[in-house]
Amino acid sequence: MQRIRAGWMGVLVGVAAGALWSAAPAVHAQEREAVRCGSDDGRFSRCQVPWRDADLVRQESNSPCIRGQSWGVDRDGLWVDRGCRGQFVEMGRGGGWRGDGRHDDDRDDDRDADREDGGGWHPGPDWDREIRFQCESNDKQQQFCQVDVGRHGRVHLLQQLSGTPCEEGYSWGWNRAGVWVTRGCRGLFSVDRRW
Template structure:
């Protein structure tokens, strides 16, 4: 094909898109709720969710696939993106703390996130939550008659909170920036 034909074809495609004759895939809109927005990579496919925030943080992982910032989810000028099966509840993030290991930096007061985690039938249940080094987790409301004692029937790690032996409770994650 001659150069003139290529230029004409690319110009025709640009005009067709401009007039709406050809459709470009539209970005997904996040399903917003009281705690933020839900965004999902279904069938391990890349997806974008538009939100009116300048940055986001994962507040609860909703998939078996681990959601890791800048690997299976991220945030850019087009909103939240998820990939490789990551599904989660996201909330606005208002800045990042500078931490050089000596407590220097800036931040804001701790943000609290509530997570409900329940052991049914006495079985261990893991509730994925993206926890950071400086986060603190505490039980605020015991929902079961079973004993809920940290280190015995519940605890937490960087990946989330686990409950066991019939412990059902609401936990608060204090996020420090």
């Protein structure tokens, strides 16, 4: 009787070990799967990823994907901007694509600097300034007026130019890539652009 129990226990242990061994490659494969993230209509967008840092493995947009300019990773996750669309993987699993014409070998020197200054790229001395422009929703259609607001910038409506109301969050709004208007809102806007 004990031999039968011992035999069954051996079979069960073998089946369990085989199941775990065959499941392990599937888990490993899932870790290596790419996440697609895209900036639609040039707008700033975020994608949730389970990693602390990422590599671009395939650019899928005509707009360039350059780390620190049109994509990056910060405390809130992976972000894309300026029309960049691509496939991203956990850093160190990518295999060479940088999107800026350089190879992975060049990346190690930049990695620490990128983390310290938020992406490595800094705008010129005339970056932090006010930009005024009109943005108009003609025929009550949504319109996007592209202006790089910067990471710490703000947008204000200076003057309503339409008969229909311009209310932030209802008929106009903004993100890092610019200002949108809809429902007939036409206005003069001020971007307080700050890096």
